[in-house]
Amino acid sequence: MKRHLRKMHNVPTVRRLPDYHALLQERAAAGEQFVSSSYLAEQMGIIPVLVRKDIEVLQVTGTPRIGYPVEPLLRRIEHFLGWGERMDAVLLGVGQVGAAILANRQLATVGLNVVAAFDADPRKISTRIHGVTVLDVAILEDELRKLQVDVAILCVPSLYAQGLTDRLVAAGVGGIWNFTPVRLDVPDQVITQKEDLTTSYALLSARLTRTRAETCAEKVA
Amino acid sequence: MKRHLRKMHNVPTVRRLPDYHALLQERAAAGEQFVSSSYLAEQMGIIPVLVRKDIEVLQVTGTPRIGYPVEPLLRRIEHFLGWGERMDAVLLGVGQVGAAILANRQLATVGLNVVAAFDADPRKISTRIHGVTVLDVAILEDELRKLQVDVAILCVPSLYAQGLTDRLVAAGVGGIWNFTPVRLDVPDQVITQKEDLTTSYALLSARLTRTRAETCAEKVA
DNA sequence: TAGATTGTTAATCGATTAACAATC
DNA sequence: TAGATTGTTAATCGATTAACAATC
Numbered sequence: 001m002k003r004h005l006r007k008m009h010n011v012p013t014v015r016r017l018p019d020y021h022a023l024l025q026e027r028a029a030a031g032e033q034f035v036s037s038s039y040l041a042e043q044m045g046i047i048p049v050l051v052r053k054d055i056e057v058l059q060v061t062g063t064p065r066i067g068y069p070v071e072p073l074l075r076r077i078e079h080f081l082g083w084g085e086r087m088d089a090v091l092l093g094v095g096q097v098g099a100a101i102l103a104n105r106q107l108a109t110v111g112l113n114v115v116a117a118f119d120a121d122p123r124k125i126s127t128r129i130h131g132v133t134v135l136d137v138a139i140l141e142d143e144l145r146k147l148q149v150d151v152a153i154l155c156v157p158s159l160y161a162q163g164l165t166d167r168l169v170a171a172g173v174g175g176i177w178n179f180t181p182v183r184l185d186v187p188d189q190v191i192t193q194k195e196d197l198t199t200s201y202a203l204l205s206a207r208l209t210r211t212r213a214e215t216c217a218e219k220v221a
Numbered sequence: 222m223k224r225h226l227r228k229m230h231n232v233p234t235v236r237r238l239p240d241y242h243a244l245l246q247e248r249a250a251a252g253e254q255f256v257s258s259s260y261l262a263e264q265m266g267i268i269p270v271l272v273r274k275d276i277e278v279l280q281v282t283g284t285p286r287i288g289y290p291v292e293p294l295l296r297r298i299e300h301f302l303g304w305g306e307r308m309d310a311v312l313l314g315v316g317q318v319g320a321a322i323l324a325n326r327q328l329a330t331v332g333l334n335v336v337a338a339f340d341a342d343p344r345k346i347s348t349r350i351h352g353v354t355v356l357d358v359a360i361l362e363d364e365l366r367k368l369q370v371d372v373a374i375l376c377v378p379s380l381y382a383q384g385l386t387d388r389l390v391a392a393g394v395g396g397i398w399n400f401t402p403v404r405l406d407v408p409d410q411v412i413t414q415k416e417d418l419t420t421s422y423a424l425l426s427a428r429l430t431r432t433r434a435e436t437c438a439e440k441v442a
Numbered sequence: 443t444a445g446a447t448t449g450t451t452a453a454t455c456g457a458t459t460a461a462c463a464a465t466c
Numbered sequence: 467t468a469g470a471t472t473g474t475t476a477a478t479c480g481a482t483t484a485a486c487a488a489t490c
Contacts, residue, residue: 257447285448
């Protein structure tokens with residue numbers, strides 16, 4: 001079978017789903033049974049028909065005049081994103097970034113379950129950080145065999161990123177959530193998602209400089 | 222003048238620019254004067270013509286057989302993203318996430334300069350974290366008047382996010398980099414960029430569950 | 443000159459938006 | 467029934483890709 005580097009469709013929709021999910025949880029907590037596309041659109045700053053298109057992908061049907069049922073929507077979003085059943089992960093590198101991720105409560109609520117952390121620093125090994133035990137990275141392969149995780153969260157110094165990636169891939173990890181600035185080299189069947197503060201900052205700073213330039217232009221005019 | 226909620230064009234291009242920038246810095250450090258679109262494409266897993274289209278936006282011209290000049294490319298990317306001149310910022314909330322951002326070296330290299338941090342915890346106030354002094358959030362307005370920053374980095378507990386945002390907006394901050402899960406309500410002229418672990422995780426988990434489903438389907442077949 | 447690479451125009455593809463019919 | 471909202475088809479818009487001419 002050809003290993004097509006298959007492009008995912010619907011990326012913009014997938015990006016919006018977590019926001020819908022959060023909004024729907026609020027509505028559910030408020031005891032609402034139904035929600036309209038115009039309400040969701042209003043909250044997210046988009047137009048209602050785009051919400052309906054996204055919901056079409058989820059295969060949830062609504063009722064004219066009433067809206068969409070909140071609970072089924074939540075369940076279908078979770079199913080679509082793989083948030084339905086729990087996803088086991090290990091975290092590598094318990095530095096500032098690693099510790100911040102372990103401290104994050106939200107991730108547990110969407111099904112991501114960090115079962116172990118690894119570090120090379122003897123002062124960290126065998127401690128517990130935010131409820132997760134830190135193990136010696138030297139025994140990574142042994143533990144991965146036991147734990148059978150789906151995802152590895154990579155928060156180590158750049159220097160060790162590719163080497164550890166190779167070990168993770170060899171151990172059969174399916175996905176790597178990469179918080180290092182390194183472009184990882186992985187085989188096609190391994191999925192990587194890179195988290196990059198500078199990329200995100202680029203989106204902010206690019207818009208910011210454009211607005212500033214515009215404001216200056218207005219002053220001159 | 223109509224305050225058009227102007228949609229930024231070229232968002233995919235802007236997302237790629239930081240990657241080009243990093244690659245070009247590597248080439249520059251290696252003493253290379255020129256780089257080809259096929260090299261950049263290969264490194265980033267895209268096709269060369271897309272690189273050339275991005276470079277067209279930057280208004281850098283190349284030479285057939287030779288490639289594009291590395292230094293001018295770097296300068297134009299920096300100019301396009303507003304990384305050319307330094308951008309001053311304050312950080313609010315020195316918790317796990319705030320501390321991780323203060324520890325990040327990369328951001329300084331792209332021109333983001335955190336000049337002060339604020340917190341409400343008396344144990345943190347007046348300490349220095351990664352070279353940045355922590356001030357009492359009670360004197361936020363006074364300090365903002367003095368500092369005249371462009372950006373605020375928001376890393377406080379959800380409960381305080383909107384209240385602090387209102388104070389930041391009133392103080393004339395132009396952009397807010399939002400690391401809280403809260404959808405902030407701001408006037409049109411204030412630019413916000415939300416950083417959300419769950420959104421990023423959604424992109425990973427959605428692809429991961431699709432591959433898993435596919436693998437199962439193959440097994441059956 | 444031949445060949446590699448840039449630059450540009452046209453085609454394609456996907457996502458968003460508009461228009462409006464269907465339905466409760 | 468009237469009106470609000472969903473659902474669907476067609477139009478538009480932007481980004482990517484293909485094709486190829488221009489250039490060193």
